[in-house]
Amino acid sequence: TDKTGTLTENRMRIEALYADGVFHDVGPDGLPEAVHPVVEHGILASQRDPFDPMELAFHRLGNETLLGTEHLHATWQLVREYPLSPELLSVAHVWRSPDGGGLVVSAKGAPEAIVDLCHMDEAAAGIVREAVRTLARRGLRVLGIASTRFEGRELPESQHDHPFAFVGLVGLQDPVRSTVPAAVAECRAAGIRVLMITGDYPETASAIAREAGLERPESVLTGTELASLDD
Numbered sequence: 001t002d003k004t005g006t007l008t009e010n011r012m013r014i015e016a017l018y019a020d021g022v023f024h025d026v027g028p029d030g031l032p033e034a035v036h037p038v039v040e041h042g043i044l045a046s047q048r049d050p051f052d053p054m055e056l057a058f059h060r061l062g063n064e065t066l067l068g069t070e071h072l073h074a075t076w077q078l079v080r081e082y083p084l085s086p087e088l089l090s091v092a093h094v095w096r097s098p099d100g101g102g103l104v105v106s107a108k109g110a111p112e113a114i115v116d117l118c119h120m121d122e123a124a125a126g127i128v129r130e131a132v133r134t135l136a137r138r139g140l141r142v143l144g145i146a147s148t149r150f151e152g153r154e155l156p157e158s159q160h161d162h163p164f165a166f167v168g169l170v171g172l173q174d175p176v177r178s179t180v181p182a183a184v185a186e187c188r189a190a191g192i193r194v195l196m197i198t199g200d201y202p203e204t205a206s207a208i209a210r211e212a213g214l215e216r217p218e219s220v221l222t223g224t225e226l227a228s229l230d231d
Contacts, residue, residue, distance in 0.1 A: 019168035114144025139207030140171030
């Protein structure tokens with residue numbers, strides 16, 4: 001069974017943010033200034049009128065926490081979109097502000113893609129990977145956020161050619177449907193083995209599998225490992 005929309009509600013909610021080495025859980029008391037850019041550039045890297053649950057979660061959090069700040073940009077003009085590709089699992093949007101300054105480029109995507117975009121050295125990448133694991137162990141889907149400015153005349157063809165800087169990480173919760181643990185137990189009683197397919201990090205997948213009641217939730221096979229198996 002697929003995870004998203006079947007085992008889970010496909011109703012994303014941002015639970016945690018990470019910036020400058022600090023984690024912050026999203027709660028009723030607002031957000032510290034340090035993580036405002038994470039939400040800001042997550043929104044800028046999303047559609048203006050989104051339908052994707054993940055992008056809706058960014059807009060929802062922005063409207064709840066950033067109204068009245070300089071981090072929401074309803075009047076900015078979208079200049080270009082760099083779409084997701086199999087080679088680079090990130091999306092980048094290029095924006096022009098009414099003040100006529102340089103262009104702002106915001107990207108969001110798989111953390112490893114954002115690390116690649118930011119051309120991090122191994123030490124910096126290792127810190128980000130450990131932060132990703134910390135969020136993933138909570139069962140959260142993790143996205144990386146990056147940004148840069150462009151002052152030139154002709155935009156590069158690839159988002160990879162922009163000098164991105166790492167902004168932070170976002171941990172999104174997609175709740176398990178309340179009926180799932182009983183359904184999985186019923187399958188097990190009937191002799192049916194249930195496997196979950198997901199694009200999440202292994203740690204995220206294990207946490208969700210444990211919550212859903214799957215057998216051996218720690219047993220995860222990644223796409224790379226699957227491709228290396230013989231028939």
